[in-house]
Amino acid sequence: MVRFKSRYILFTVHYPVLTDIDKICPSDDSASNYPARFQDKKAPSLSDRNILPGGKEGNLGKEMRTLLHKRPAPDGVTLNAVNTAFRDALNRNFGDLGAGLVRASVSLKYFSPATSTGIIRVSRDHYRIVWAALTLLNEIAGVKVVITVDHVSGTMRKCEKVAISKNIKVVRELSGDL
Amino acid sequence: MVPPTAGPSKSANQPLHGTKRPASDANNDRDEIKRVKMMNARTILSQPSESSLKQGQLDVGAFVSSRKYEIQQLSDSMRKSKAIQKQQTFQVVPRSLRRRAASHHIRFLPPRFREQAQQEYKDSGIQLTPKKRRRITRLHLRRDTALKLKYFARRRKAYHCDRKRSTYPVGINELATKVIMERKFKKRQKDKTWLPTHLWHAKRAHMINKWGYVIPSHPNEKCFRPTHRASQNGSGIVFDTSYYATMILQGQHDSLHMAVNIISRSKACGKTYLLGDRAFEGPIYNDSNNDCAIGEAVIYFEPTAELGDGLANKCRRVLIRVHPAAFDETWKTLRALVTETRERELDPDPDMELQDCRFAIGSIDIFGPKSLKVVGHNLRLNLEKDVTVHQAWSMATAAGDPKLIPLGAVFPLGFFDPRTISTPSRDRKVATWESRDVSKQSLICKSLNEMARHLGSRAPSPLFTTQGRSIRVEHAKIAHGRLKQRRAANSKAVDAKKSSQILLKKETLVFNDDVSIPAIMIRRANGAISLLLPWQWVAIFFKKLVLPAYTIYGGLQQYHQILCERMLPYFPDDFPGTPAGQVEEREKMTQREKEWKSRPRSKKIIYDALDLRNGEKKGEVGNPFACDWRYLLEADAIAGYYPPNESANQQDSSSTGSNAPWMITDMARALSERNKLRQNLMAAVFTVQIIMIGRGAPRPSARIYGIPVRDRSKWMQLKRNRKIVPGSSEYPVCPKRDYLIGFVTSGGFNLKEGKGSGIASLSWAKVEQNGGFNYRYCIVRDVGERIGRLALYKPL
Numbered sequence: 016m017v018r019f020k021s022r023y024i025l026f027t028v029h030y031p032v033l034t035d036i037d038k039i040c041p042s043d044d045s046a047s048n049y050p051a052r053f054q055d056k057k058a059p060s061l062s063d064r065n066i067l068p069g070g071k072e073g074n075l076g077k078e079m080r081t082l083l084h085k086r087p088a089p090d091g092v093t094l095n096a097v098n099t100a101f102r103d104a105l106n107r108n109f110g111d112l113g114a115g116l117v118r119a120s121v122s123l124k125y126f127s128p129a130t131s132t133g134i135i136r137v138s139r140d141h142y143r144i145v146w147a148a149l150t151l152l153n154e155i156a157g158v159k160v161v162i163t164v165d166h167v168s169g170t171m172r173k174c175e176k177v178a179i180s181k182n183i184k185v186v187r188e189l190s191g192d193l
Numbered sequence: 194m195v196p197p198t199a200g201p202s203k204s205a206n207q208p209l210h211g212t213k214r215p216a217s218d219a220n221n222d223r224d225e226i227k228r229v230k231m232m233n234a235r236t237i238l239s240q241p242s243e244s245s246l247k248q249g250q251l252d253v254g255a256f257v258s259s260r261k262y263e264i265q266q267l268s269d270s271m272r273k274s275k276a277i278q279k280q281q282t283f284q285v286v287p288r289s290l291r292r293r294a295a296s297h298h299i300r301f302l303p304p305r306f307r308e309q310a311q312q313e314y315k316d317s318g319i320q321l322t323p324k325k326r327r328r329i330t331r332l333h334l335r336r337d338t339a340l341k342l343k344y345f346a347r348r349r350k351a352y353h354c355d356r357k358r359s360t361y362p363v364g365i366n367e368l369a370t371k372v373i374m375e376r377k378f379k380k381r382q383k384d385k386t387w388l389p390t391h392l393w394h395a396k397r398a399h400m401i402n403k404w405g406y407v408i409p410s411h412p413n414e415k416c417f418r419p420t421h422r423a424s425q426n427g428s429g430i431v432f433d434t435s436y437y438a439t440m441i442l443q444g445q446h447d448s449l450h451m452a453v454n455i456i457s458r459s460k461a462c463g464k465t466y467l468l469g470d471r472a473f474e475g476p477i478y479n480d481s482n483n484d485c486a487i488g489e490a491v492i493y494f495e496p497t498a499e500l501g502d503g504l505a506n507k508c509r510r511v512l513i514r515v516h517p518a519a520f521d522e523t524w525k526t527l528r529a530l531v532t533e534t535r536e537r538e539l540d541p542d543p544d545m546e547l548q549d550c551r552f553a554i555g556s557i558d559i560f561g562p563k564s565l566k567v568v569g570h571n572l573r574l575n576l577e578k579d580v581t582v583h584q585a586w587s588m589a590t591a592a593g594d595p596k597l598i599p600l601g602a603v604f605p606l607g608f609f610d611p612r613t614i615s616t617p618s619r620d621r622k623v624a625t626w627e628s629r630d631v632s633k634q635s636l637i638c639k640s641l642n643e644m645a646r647h648l649g650s651r652a653p654s655p656l657f658t659t660q661g662r663s664i665r666v667e668h669a670k671i672a673h674g675r676l677k678q679r680r681a682a683n684s685k686a687v688d689a690k691k692s693s694q695i696l697l698k699k700e701t702l703v704f705n706d707d708v709s710i711p712a713i714m715i716r717r718a719n720g721a722i723s724l725l726l727p728w729q730w731v732a733i734f735f736k737k738l739v740l741p742a743y744t745i746y747g748g749l750q751q752y753h754q755i756l757c758e759r760m761l762p763y764f765p766d767d768f769p770g771t772p773a774g775q776v777e778e779r780e781k782m783t784q785r786e787k788e789w790k791s792r793p794r795s796k797k798i799i800y801d802a803l804d805l806r807n808g809e810k811k812g813e814v815g816n817p818f819a820c821d822w823r824y825l826l827e828a829d830a831i832a833g834y835y836p837p838n839e840s841a842n843q844q845d846s847s848s849t850g851s852n853a854p855w856m857i858t859d860m861a862r863a864l865s866e867r868n869k870l871r872q873n874l875m876a877a878v879f880t881v882q883i884i885m886i887g888r889g890a891p892r893p894s895a896r897i898y899g900i901p902v903r904d905r906s907k908w909m910q911l912k913r914n915r916k917i918v919p920g921s922s923e924y925p926v927c928p929k930r931d932y933l934i935g936f937v938t939s940g941g942f943n944l945k946e947g948k949g950s951g952i953a954s955l956s957w958a959k960v961e962q963n964g965g966f967n968y969r970y971c972i973v974r975d976v977g978e979r980i981g982r983l984a985l986y987k988p989l
Contacts, residue, residue: 085255085468087259093241094239094416097267119734124237125237125239126239127239127240127263128241129239129240129241129259129262129263129264130239130259130260132263170273171270171271171274172271175266175267175268175270176271176273178263178267179263179268180262182260182261182263182264185257185260186257186260186261186264188258189253189256
């Protein structure tokens with residue numbers, strides 16, 4: 016008996032051109048816990064700046080980039096929106112054949128607007144189509160996006176573990192970095 | 194905070210083939226519940242983005258907390274999806290408790306799984322074997338009544354007093370009559386002796402008949418790695434070693450001293466041993482002049498207050514424990530000594546006697562870093578009102594590792610009947626204690642010393658006397674009743690003292706008719722604890738040690754494996770220089786030869802066709818089924834070394850065949866006196882540890898060669914250049930027969946070291962011939978193999 020094998024794709028949504036975050040500041044109640052450089056409010060305004068990670072923002076330090084690497088999604092980007100946009104992309108880039116091949120097996124298992132992380136499940140035979148569609152997806156609900164794939168694996172657990180370890184790294188950097 | 198939304202939307206989770214929702218009835222309600230449960234398990238909750246983004250400001254705190262929330266949810270999802278996996282009961286049952294009959298017979302599952310299994314079996318429609326129903330005819334009724342009457346009669350205490358033995362017979366100056374364990378199976382024990390735990394082991398291990406005893410050889414499951422783990426990191430492994438022969442020598446102090454002096458060549462007569470503080474563990478010899486060792490023994494003097502002048506005529510006792518393979522020789526030697534002492538003209542000791550306690554004193558051996566802890570949890574000292582000892586005992590047992598106790602330390606203890614005390618539940622795993630902590634080690638030493646002091650280690654243990662050993666074993670139901678009594682009394686007392694700070698220990702609740710079972714705990718040289726007990730109590734203590742705390746049990750093979758891993762010799766396999774070792778070797782040889790002969794020609798190694806490619810004729814060196822000592826110690830081979838006249842004389846005068854190897858037990862002495870002993874050393878053999886340098890694991894009876902001087906550089910190259918592999922042309926060829934120096938007696942892959950290792954015996958004369966004792970490299974070649982592998986040897 017042949018088993019049905021699948022691939023789970025862990026992806027992050029980035030928002031290269033977004034102007035709605037003006038500054039980064041600590042919340043009032045936990046001011047003491049966070050690094051000193053976030054304490055002062057003299058962070059430069061981020062509007063009109065291209066904040067792609069690796070882009071040349073002069074006065075955005077590495078810490079800022081860390082923060083904004085996976086920033087929370089803007090309002091329009093929800094699970095349903097991602098789903099629709101993704102299926103759309105499949106159709107546009109791979110036509111009826113491509114979309115039909117994967118449609119039965121593909122499903123968006125998890126998407127968190129708070130951290131812009133998601134997990135998609137595909138059958139093992141066609142995961143590359145899905146991966147390509149994700150890469151070519153450039154707009155969700157009117158917001159320009161760039162999707163990077165962080166991890167592909169045969170079990171959901173592994174993707175979850177990778178997501179957890181990335182989050183732990185961020186948390187550790189921010190709160191332990193005193 | 195905004196309530197989280199469910200992750201995947203309805204559209205993503207729609208069943209593929211559009212199944213209709215069934216009309217609800219009882220069955221479908223359950224399905225519905227299951228479905229909802231499944232969905233809940235598979236959903237990962239997530240936060241909407243508003244919580245961390247407010248008015249164009251990115252709040253660091255909220256940012257971090259949203260990450261943390263995600264971590265939490267992903268972990269939960271992993272946990273839930275694991276839990277939701279539908280596992281049948283038989284999948285959850287631990288491997289060692291699985292039984293085939295459990296698939297149709299609920300009785301064969303452990304009690305805690307039976308209810309669940311009942312439901313599952315009903316659901317899956319398995320035909321369960323029904324409980325046996327008793328037929329009710331008149332004859333059967335009469336039979337049942339008779340049985341019931343017997344049962345009621347048995348419950349009377351008087352019945353017990355008459356029937357059950359209080360102690361087992363001891364042979365005084367003669368061999369003891371062996372004991373029959375289960376009267377129902379008397380016929381099976383006609384020519385062999387069962388161990389106290391025979392029935393328990395027979396259901397779980399493969400038994401063999403050795404040295405007149407039926408001993409577990411190995412458990413039914415595969416346990417090479419579990420044994421290693423248990424003895425190295427885990428709770429421990431327990432063996433029933435009641436087959437070890439115990440003898441008690443009783444007489445005046447001086448005559449005892451002399452006797453022990455003779456058999457141990459004065460090694461067991463140091464002050465600490467004579468005082469009874471420590472037990473001696475080492476080789477014992479027979480009475481004749483040569484240095485031939487019989488085997489290893491544990492010698493323990495009964496403790497006295499002090500060694501003084503008045504001691505010479507005082508009656509004392511010595512406990513001597515030997516392996517059953519060496520028992521005959523030891524008994525002969527000691528018996529001869531006793532008769533001699535009784536009848537000699539100068540200062541005879543008419544009361545000296547030798548008691549054969551083989552079936553009166555049994556023992557349990559425990560290995561493992563937490564083994565002390567297991568002992569402490571499950572056995573409790575019965576000492577009235579002595580809180581300090583209890584504290585010292587709990588401190589000592591909390592350490593767990595027997596290696597922390599000084600070598601040869603002996604503790605005479607008295608335990609409660611373990612069935613009448615509360616023990617920790619199965620689920621509570623034994624907690625770790627860092628034995629590496631130096632400060633804790635000193636604490637342990639201190640507490641052990643204190644305990645020894647308080648126990649009055651100078652007071653002899655009742656285990657030495659027949660009266661001391663005769664503690665009757667109660668029926669299990671009565672013991673259980675006592676347990677309930679104790680629990681009730683304890684909870685009452687605790688309630689009464691709830692206000693006070695003192696935690697009432699269970700040990701201090703002693704009833705009037707509580708028994709104190711004498712036991713002696715010895716820390717052995719191989720890192721185990723031997724617990725000596727009266728024979729009738731061994732089974733009860735054993736079961737209590739094995740069941741609760743994840744300790745595993747083992748057979749002879751596992752004992753051998755543990756010693757092999759620790760690079761210690763195992764009696765009798767690794768003692769070819771003793772008569773017992775030679776008998777063992779002969780048995781193994783016949784066994785191997787028989788197996789080989791019964792195999793078809795295409796499926797076995799043809800030893801005659803072995804071509805070592807070193808210029809010699811084809812064929813295996815020596816007898817391929819054994820460690821061929823005769824071949825190795827052939828006079829011609831050695832004659833070239835020793836001047837011919839001497840060797841000829843020596844051959845005539847030696848009693849046994851001069852080719853029989855004898856074991857050197859004191860390497861240092863042999864090295865320093867080698868010129869004096871030159872003649873005797875012709876057939877001498879000494880034990881070494883072998884460690885492989887590269888790959889390969891030595892198997893028993895593998896051949897060991899010294900490296901010829903001109904080949905040394907070639908072999909050393911192997912160490913530096915890993916690419917020289919046995920197949921390649923640069924790999925050196927096996928040395929010729931002249932360079933044979935010994936054989937491997939036990940060996941295999943050592944999980945502790947991470948490479949092959951073994952115990953071997955090398956011929957003294959041959960080693961001297963082939964390069965002396967300082968060059969420790971050698972070649973190990975398995976029987977039937979063409980390739981020799983580089984190894985190091987280290988004398989023990």
